[in-house]
Amino acid sequence: TVLGTNLSLIKDIPLPEASYGRLSVHIYNNKEYVYVTGDTTLIRYEHRPGEDPPLVLDTAWSYKYREVNSRQWKAGGAAICMGGNAYFTDNAQPGGLGPIRLHRVNLDNSEDVSAFIPFLGTRNGYHFNKHLIDLEDEIIVVSDITNGLVGGFKYDAGRDRFKNLWVKNYVSGILCSASSSRGQLYLNDFVSGPPYDHDDIVIL
Helix, strand or coil: CEECCCCCCCEECCCCCCCCCCCEEEEEEEEEEEEEEECCCEEEEEEECCCCCCCCCCCEEEECCCCCCCCCCCCCCCEEEEEEEEEEEECCCCCCCCCCEEEEECCCCCCCCCECCCCCCCCCCCCCCEEEEEEECCCEEEECCCCEEEECCCCCCCCCCEEEEEEEECCCCCECCCCCCEEEEEEEEEEEEEEEEEEEEECC
């Protein structure tokens, strides 16, 4: 749905598949794009103000990251763009039998992709749209609620691979925050009692 400056409805644009609200916006090469992580495929629309429709599907760019009936992986989280790539994780819905995967898609060529397993040896990975990107340091933080893990990763374009920077044992169920100037990461850690269930605030 596209809204005007006074929040009046401009246009409703049906999506090709469910997206569970996994939307993000990024300006690239002087064009504004809306990225939609669908149930199986990452797509994008170009925003063209004043035209009808104001959002136009980029038919030359898409990335299918899972099969619709996959038992290993469920629908992914919202994509975040950095350094000419879009990054997102799958298993943003519970029920997947496999580990969480971190996906990279080149913004110029959607056939240039990588799929990386941040937490090797895990199963039933799940997060609630839970990843963060520190744009200044180009670090991607991924959380797995089921397995109680949080990790920092970085894409090495020269070697076309992800580097594992660190992994910690925390059950972090909320979107963490980062301060590049302080070099700190803020997140929660859910602790099951006794004497009662609670969250600790963790600073890394």
